[in-house]
Structures are given as structure tokens and as C-alpha cells.
Amino acid sequence: MGLFIAQILTGLANAGALFMVASGLSLIFGVTRVVNFAHGSFYMLGAYVGYSLMQVLPGMVGFWGAILLAGLIVGVIGVIVEICVLRPVYSAPELFQLVATFGVILVIQDLALMIWGPTDLLGPRAPGLKGVIRIMGEPVPQYDIALIIITPFVAFALWYLITKTRVGTLVRAATQDREMVGALGVNQAWLFTGVFFLGCALAGLGGALQLPKGGADLLMDFSIIGSVFVVVVIGGMGSLPGAYLAAVIISVLNVFGVTYAPQSTLVLMFVVMVIVLMFRPFGLLGKEEIAGEHGQTGEPERPIKPAGNRVRMLVTAGLVLLALLPFYSGNFAVVLVTDIMIFCLFAASLHFMLGQGGLVSFGHAAFFGGGAYAAALFVTYADTPMELALVLAPICAGLAAVVIGWVCLRSTGVYFAMLTLAFGQLLWSLAFQWGDVTGGDDGLVNIWPSDWASDNDVYYYLAFVFCIGGILLLRQAAHAPFGYAMRAARDSARQAEAMGINTKRIQWVAFTFAGIMAGLAGGLFVFSKGSIFPNELETARSFDALIVVFLGGVKTLAGGWVGGAFFEGVKDYLTRFEYWRLALGLLIIFVVILGPEGIVGSLRKAGERIGLLKTPEDAK
Amino acid sequence: MLEVNGVNSFYGKAQVLNDLNFDVASGTVVALLGRNGAGKTTTMKSIMQLVRPRKGKIIYQGQDITGWPSHKVARNGLGYVPEERRIFTQLTVLENLEVGRQPPRDGCTTWTEDMVFDLFPNLAERRHNRGKALSGGEQQMLTIARTLMGNPAFILLDEPSEGIAPVIVEQMARVILQLKDEGLTVLLSEQNLHFAQAVADAVVIIEHGTQKFAGSLASLQSQPEIRDQYLSV
Numbered sequence: 001m002g003l004f005i006a007q008i009l010t011g012l013a014n015a016g017a018l019f020m021v022a023s024g025l026s027l028i029f030g031v032t033r034v035v036n037f038a039h040g041s042f043y044m045l046g047a048y049v050g051y052s053l054m055q056v057l058p059g060m061v062g063f064w065g066a067i068l069l070a071g072l073i074v075g076v077i078g079v080i081v082e083i084c085v086l087r088p089v090y091s092a093p094e095l096f097q098l099v100a101t102f103g104v105i106l107v108i109q110d111l112a113l114m115i116w117g118p119t120d121l122l123g124p125r126a127p128g129l130k131g132v133i134r135i136m137g138e139p140v141p142q143y144d145i146a147l148i149i150i151t152p153f154v155a156f157a158l159w160y161l162i163t164k165t166r167v168g169t170l171v172r173a174a175t176q177d178r179e180m181v182g183a184l185g186v187n188q189a190w191l192f193t194g195v196f197f198l199g200c201a202l203a204g205l206g207g208a209l210q211l212p213k214g215g216a217d218l219l220m221d222f223s224i225i226g227s228v229f230v231v232v233v234i235g236g237m238g239s240l241p242g243a244y245l246a247a248v249i250i251s252v253l254n255v256f257g258v259t260y261a262p263q264s265t266l267v268l269m270f271v272v273m274v275i276v277l278m279f280r281p282f283g284l285l286g287k288e289e290i291a292g293e294h295g296q297t298g299e300p301e302r303p304i305k306p307a308g309n310r311v312r313m314l315v316t317a318g319l320v321l322l323a324l325l326p327f328y329s330g331n332f333a334v335v336l337v338t339d340i341m342i343f344c345l346f347a348a349s350l351h352f353m354l355g356q357g358g359l360v361s362f363g364h365a366a367f368f369g370g371g372a373y374a375a376a377l378f379v380t381y382a383d384t385p386m387e388l389a390l391v392l393a394p395i396c397a398g399l400a401a402v403v404i405g406w407v408c409l410r411s412t413g414v415y416f417a418m419l420t421l422a423f424g425q426l427l428w429s430l431a432f433q434w435g436d437v438t439g440g441d442d443g444l445v446n447i448w449p450s451d452w453a454s455d456n457d458v459y460y461y462l463a464f465v466f467c468i469g470g471i472l473l474l475r476q477a478a479h480a481p482f483g484y485a486m487r488a489a490r491d492s493a494r495q496a497e498a499m500g501i502n503t504k505r506i507q508w509v510a511f512t513f514a515g516i517m518a519g520l521a522g523g524l525f526v527f528s529k530g531s532i533f534p535n536e537l538e539t540a541r542s543f544d545a546l547i548v549v550f551l552g553g554v555k556t557l558a559g560g561w562v563g564g565a566f567f568e569g570v571k572d573y574l575t576r577f578e579y580w581r582l583a584l585g586l587l588i589i590f591v592v593i594l595g596p597e598g599i600v601g602s603l604r605k606a607g608e609r610i611g612l613l614k615t616p617e618d619a620k
Numbered sequence: 621m622l623e624v625n626g627v628n629s630f631y632g633k634a635q636v637l638n639d640l641n642f643d644v645a646s647g648t649v650v651a652l653l654g655r656n657g658a659g660k661t662t663t664m665k666s667i668m669q670l671v672r673p674r675k676g677k678i679i680y681q682g683q684d685i686t687g688w689p690s691h692k693v694a695r696n697g698l699g700y701v702p703e704e705r706r707i708f709t710q711l712t713v714l715e716n717l718e719v720g721r722q723p724p725r726d727g728c729t730t731w732t733e734d735m736v737f738d739l740f741p742n743l744a745e746r747r748h749n750r751g752k753a754l755s756g757g758e759q760q761m762l763t764i765a766r767t768l769m770g771n772p773a774f775i776l777l778d779e780p781s782e783g784i785a786p787v788i789v790e791q792m793a794r795v796i797l798q799l800k801d802e803g804l805t806v807l808l809s810e811q812n813l814h815f816a817q818a819v820a821d822a823v824v825i826i827e828h829g830t831q832k833f834a835g836s837l838a839s840l841q842s843q844p845e846i847r848d849q850y851l852s853v
Contacts, residue, residue: 166721169719172710172715173715173716176711177706179670180702181719183668183700184722185694185695185722186691189689
């Protein structure tokens with residue numbers, strides 16, 4: 001009994017930081033519609049800044065002062081990020097901003113590495129609260145008790161601010177219709193900045209508060225962001241009490257998981273999330289999402305048309321060059337281009353469902369990594385030859401997509417995105433924790449191609465045929481009646497339904513098709529590398545694909561593979577440098593600000609301006 | 621007080637307004653008439669800079685406000701009441717009014733909650749209800765009340781009689797005349813000529829984004845062919 005209560009108390013204490021980060025994320029999303037992927041980074045910064053401040057500020061006052069100051073400083077850093085990075089891209093197509101926030105993650109990671117170094121920092125213990133108290137004989141750290149008391153106060157202050165003050169009223173109004181708030185004389189720009197300050201300060205506060213329990217390290221940003229998304233989704237977007245409730249549930253669950261089912265701690269959280277969303281699609285205390293009703297931005301979608309003769313000739317020439325690559329370049333280039341082609345197929349499959357179907361998935365790596373793991377498992381446990389494994393990989397990924405798609409498509413918009421993320425994490429945690437079968441962190445190795453394909457050049461041609469074929473097939477589907485139905489479902493689901501299109505089924509098929517293609521890419525990947533590790537299933541991998549799609553241009557047909565080639569190429573070059581994340585992050589932010597249409601979209605615009613390409617109006 | 625000078629507005633590449641030219645004199649009520657899709661709402665949004673005119677100018681009290689951010693336009697005394705009501709459904713009536721509140725402005729009435737409740741007694745009873753619980757007519761009243769809380773000198777009313785019960789339409793007409801007596805200038809858009817006749821001093825008619833008529837109500841009444849051609853009576 002004592003242990004039971006002690007564990008609940010530990011869970012409640014852990015919930016504090018999680019709640020603060022989650023409520024900050026939720027606030028920012030509500031008002032600005034930006035899904036701030038970088039929120040975990042602000043949490044990490046809070047821990048580091050707090051650590052440094054605690055080194056110079058002495059005693060109990062210094063300790064608590066450092067925590068408050070860390071929150072303020074991180075809030076100010078958030079404001080700088082908002083003004084420099086996000087303000088220029090608010091008018092870009094919806095969700096484009098999240099690419100910018102991903103750039104911010106990379107920049108902050110390297111800046112933290114530069115300033116605080118690679119070693120994990122052990123957080124100082126709180127002066128005056130270093131001991132434990134005994135509850136029914138079980139030791140509970142005094143600091144945990146302090147956290148349990150502090151968190152409701154923060155939650156109450158936040159609740160008061162949002163529901164009882166003028167600023168809070170404006171925030172809630174802007175969450176519903178920000179254009180109207182502007183038309184009533186409220187300066188939206190500063191409201192956005194203010195909310196960003198508050199949200200980031202909360203994340204920073206959370207990071208600093210957990211110092212005595214967890215310290216500071218460079219992996220904090222990604223390790224918390226998954227849990228934060230789960231909390232926000234379970235609690236309900238925009239609901240503060242919901243965020244608190246969900247943070248408590250998840251934290252308590254984690255503590256018990258560690259004790260009673262250490263093999264399944266990570267899986268548990270996502271299982272709970274899926275169950276909650278099956279019954280309450282908008283979270284425990286959330287309200288139906290009505291995003292995008294007002295304040296839709298960006299240019300209208302263009303109709304897509306078959307490529308003209310000039311483009312066809314260019315593409316053919318490019319393909320010929322690519323096909324002849326092994327004849328005029330070395331082994332290194334052949335292997336690199338194999339990687340790039342595989343990544344392009346993966347990106348093109350996400351681009352297909354995102355661009356044509358409007359289905360924004362945060363967890364597409366589930367199918368890439370899933371296909372790869374499927375192939376690797378067949379090879380390892382059933383001695384399946386490569387040829388068969390390459391067929392089984394897309395089939396298994398497709399089957400997974402049928403199931404996952406069925407669940408995820410019950411919700412829409414940001415909830416859909418979060419659900420896909422949860423499934424991605426679920427598969428990742430399975431691969432990571434089910435060590436007996438998947439090898440856990442050590443992965444599965446010795447997955448080599450059949451003898452005839454073991455030569456790099458031969459494997460290059462194998463990948464060439466499947467990747468180029470897959471990309472062309474995806475493109476063909478966009479031009480087929482199925483593609484028309486997808487775009488109809490994307491642009492106006494109701495209208496499409498009224499015309500007799502079963503939009504949910506169309507989206508389900510599209511989701512599955514994208515999953516199959518990603519699985520094929522995964523299968524090709526595992527045989528080219530000879531091994532597979534859980535990081536191919538990671539959220540970071542899904543984000544890679546997402547960035548690539550937006551960088552390439554969502555509203556263009558070629559965006560997926562062009563972005564993929566650009567990203568893999570640049571990354572391969574940049575990773576030779578020590579601070580490559582900083583460079584890549586800045587590059588991403590730069591591209592986002594300069595070319596909100598993505599690479600292909602911006603090139604098309606430029607072509608139209610100098611008269612090389614026809615605009616849709618000219619064509620009429 | 622307000623001049624619309626050669627305004628051209630676009631959605632993407634589709635031109636919606638074509639060289640609009642009209643004035644609204646201080647203290648008058650002007651009705652902007654036209655059928656569905658004629659460009660009335662876009663004209664309103666162009667004045668508020670919610671849609672940026674690509675050509676032409678909006679001059680308000682002698683100042684060129686073209687290209688200003690909307691909140692600055694509003695803070696200069698232009699109050700906007702949108703067509704689809706757009707009240708904040710999750711907020712209470714009082715909170716909706718709070719969002720509209722702006723500091724007092726020289727030469728304008730400084731509105732308080734009690735004053736707008738005098739104007740719209742139905743709202744007073746519902747002050748703690750959320751926006752989503754209000755009827756269509758009450759929502760329409762709330763949008764006007766919310767805009768009044770910004771103490772405007774000039775108010776843009778986009779289709780105030782649309783989709784509400786006839787008895788409330790009458791109430792709307794009385795309110796508009798009351799606001800005129802308070803010294804407010806009003807530009808309202810309408811499809812309903814009868815409503816416009818009840819309140820307006822002057823009329824502007826647009827069709828397919830092009831201005832077809834601008835003049836006093838009396839001069840429109842002496843030209844029934846214009847009325848029959850451009851308005852569905």
C-alpha cells in the first residue's frame with residue numbers, strides 16, 4: 001500500500017513538467033495554429049539555462065530565482081524565434097510553419113551542444129528540500145512533494161489568466177477567429193508574440209523545475225515532445241484542465257509501468273492514447289476542432305495537368321543520366337544516389353497523401369521502418385530470399401496502413417496528425433523494447449541482398465527500377481480518376497460526399513497506397529544497408545519526410561521527390577561538419593522564409609515571372 | 621468622411637471589384653445594394669483592409685488607409701460588422717463585448733455594456749450565455765454591439781437583415797436610425813431594397829463588381845429602370 005501511494009506521488013510530481021510543456025504547446029497551437037515541434041527544445045533550454053543560473057545564484061532564493069529566471073529567459077528566446085522565424089511565414093500555407101519549427105529544433109540542438117557541451121548535466125538538488133519524507137514507510141523525496149504542490153498553483157494561475165482577464169479573453173477569441181479579432185482593433189501580431197512568450201516560458205519553467213529530478217541533456221527535446229503530443233491529444237487541444245488530467249494519467253502510468261511492466265512502458269502510453277481517441281476523438285476535455293473555417297491563407301490550389309513536352313524531355317534526360325550513373329562515377333556516388341532514390345520514394349509516398357489527399361501524417365516512418373523491419377524479420381527468422389522479402393515488405397506495410405488508417409481516419413486535421421504520430425511511436429517502441437524479436441537497440445543485422453544483386457551497381461539498378469517506377473506510379477495515380485476523387489475529398493469533403501464520393505474510403509485507400517510505397521522504400525533500404533535499427537521508425541524520421549514534402553512544395557506534383565533529393569543531398573554534404581545541425585536548421589529556416597511555396601513552387605513562380613512557363617491564366 | 625477611389629480587388633487572380641468610386645458623407649447612412657455575389661462583402665472587406673485592394677485608394681477622414689493592417693483601421697474609428705456574424709461562440713455575451721472594447725475616442729460616444737444593453741434589451745438577459753446559445757437575431761445584435769464597444773465613428777454593416785426574423789429586421793432598422801442620431805456614419809450592404817429605403821440617405825448599386833449607380837435615395841426612386849435592372853425587388 002505504501003509503495004502504491006509513493007508511486008502515485010512520484011507520478012504526480014512528474015506530471016508537473018509535462019503539464020507545463022503541454023499547456024504551452026496547446027496555447028500556442030490554439031491561437032497561432034502553429035504545431036510547435038520545437039517546444040521540446042524550449043523545455044531543454046529551460047533545463048540548461050536553469051542549470052547555469054543555479055551555478056551562480058546561491059542558496060534557496062537563488063535556486064527558485066534561477067527557475068523563474070530560466071522561464072523568463074526561455075520566453076524571451078521564444079519571442080525572438082517567433083519574430084524572426086515565424087512572423088514571415090504566418091501567411092504561408094497551413095502547416096508550413098512546422099517545417100520552420102523543425103529548423104529551430106536543429107539550431108537549438110547545436111547551440112546547446114556548443115554552449116554546454118555533450119556531457120549530461122546532473123541537476124543540483126533543491127536547497128532545503130534534499131531529504132525524503134516517509135509515507136507509510138516508503139521514502140518520498142521532499143522535492144517531489146514541492147512539485148506536487150507547485151503544479152496546481154501554476155495551473156490555477158494559467159487558468160485564471162485565460163478565463164478571467166482581458167488578455168485571456170482575447171486569446172480565446174483569437175483561438176476561434178483571429179481575423180475577426182484583428183478587425184475589432186486588436187493587434188494580432190503582438191497577441192501571437194505574447195502567446196508565444198507565455199507558451200515558451202512555461203516550457204522553460206518545466207525544464208528548470210525538473211532539474212533536480214532529471215538534470216539536463218541533449219536528448220531531452222525529442223524525448224519529451226512525444227509525451228507532450230500524447231498529453232495534449234488525450235487532454236484535448238486547448239483545454240488546460242484536460243492537459244493537467246492527461247499529464248497526471250500519463251505520468252502515473254509511466255511510474256507504474258516502470259515497476260510492473262518495464263518492457264512495455266513506451267507502448268503503454270500510446271495504447272492509452274489510441275483507446276481514448278477511439279471513444280473521445282477530441283480528447284477527454286477537448287472540443288471539436290473547427291480549424292480553418294476562417295483565416296485560411298495562401299493561394300488557392302492549382303489544377304494539376306500532365307507534364308508538357310519540355311518537362312517530359314527534361315525528365316527523360318535526367319533519368320538517362322541517372323541510369324548511366326555507374327558508368328561515369330565511382331562507388332561512393334552510386335551508393336549515395338541509391339540512398340537518395342530510396343528516400344525520394346519514401347518522401348513521394350507521403351507527398352501523395354499529403355499533397356493530393358490533404359492527409360497530414362506525423363508518423364509516416366511507421367511504414368518505411370515497418371516495411372524495412374518486415375523484410376528484415378522474414379530474412380532473420382524465415383530465411384526468406386531477398387526477392388520475396390521485397391514483395392512482403394510493401395504488403396506488410398500496406399496491411400499495417402489498413403489498420404492504422406482505419407483508426408486514424410476517424411479523426412481529422414491535427415488530431416489525425418497526432419494519431420499517426422502515436423502509431424509511429426507505438427511501432428518504434430515495439431521495435432525498441434521487444435528486444436527478443438527485434439534486437440531492440442542493436443537492431444537486426446546481416447540482411448544482405450541475394451548474390452546476383454550484391455554488387456553495388458546491380459543493386460543500384462534494382463533500386464532505380466523500383467523507386468522510379470514507384471514515383472511514376474504515384475504520379476499516375478494523381479492523374480487517374482482516383483486522384484480527382486482524392487483532391488475533391490481534400491478541398492471539400494462535404495461537396496465530394498454529396499457527389500457520391502465515399503471520401504473516407506478514398507482517404508483510406510490513399511493512406512494504404514502511401515503506406516505500401518513507403519514499405520517498398522523501406523524494403524529497398526534494409527537490403528542496401530544490410531541492417532535496420534529502431535531509429536528508422538523514429539518520429540525524427542517521419543519529420544524528415546514531412547520537411548522534405550513541404551520544402552519541395554506541397555502544392556506541386558514533383559514536390560516530394562525534388563525535396564527528397566535536395567534534403568538527402570544537402571544532408572550528406574553537411575554531416576561532414578561538426579555543427580551540421582546548425583547549418584541544416586538555418587538552411588531550412590532560410591528556405592522556408594524565402595520560398596514559402598517550396599522549391600518546386602518557387603521555381604515555377606520564377607519561371608512564370610520571366611515568361612519561361614505559362615501561368616494558368618495564360619493557358620486559358 | 622470615407623472615399624472609395626478607383627478600388628480594384630482580387631481573390632488570387634480573379635478580379636472581384638472593378639474601379640469602385642463613391643463617397644460616404646459624415647453623419648449619413650449609405651446603402652450598398654446589389655445581388656448575391658455582386659461584390660458587396662468584398663467592398664466592405666476592402667475598406668477594412670481584410671482584402672487588400674490591388675489598385676485604388678481608401679481615404680478615411682482625409683487619410684489614405686490603403687495597405688494598413690486591419691487592426692489599425694479599426695483603431696482609427698472604423699467599426700466592421702461582418703456578414704456571417706462571426707461572434708465568438710465559445711465566449712459569453714459579456715466576453716464578446718470585451719473583445720470589442722477599445723479606449724475612448726474624441727468626438728465619439730464611449731459605449732459601455734449598459735448602453736449596448738439599452739440598445740438591445742434581449743442581450744441583457746443573456747449576458748452570461750455563450751455565443752453559441754444565442755438565436756440568429758441575437759447573434760446579429762451581438763455582432764453590432766461588439767463593434768460598438770470599439771467606439772467607432774463609422775460603422776460598416778454587412779447585410780444586417782440577412783437570415784433573421786421580420787420583427788428583428790424592424791428592430792435593426794430602428795437601431796440604425798438611432799445610431800445615425802448618435803452621430804455615427806453608416807455604410808450598410810443589402811439585397812433588400814425595402815430595408816435600405818427605410819434607413820438610407822444615399823445608395824450605391826454594384827453588379828459583377830462594377831458600380832452601376834451612386835446617388836441619393838430620391839434620385840434612385842425617380843429612375844425605376846435602374847432599380848428593376850440591377851435589383852431583385
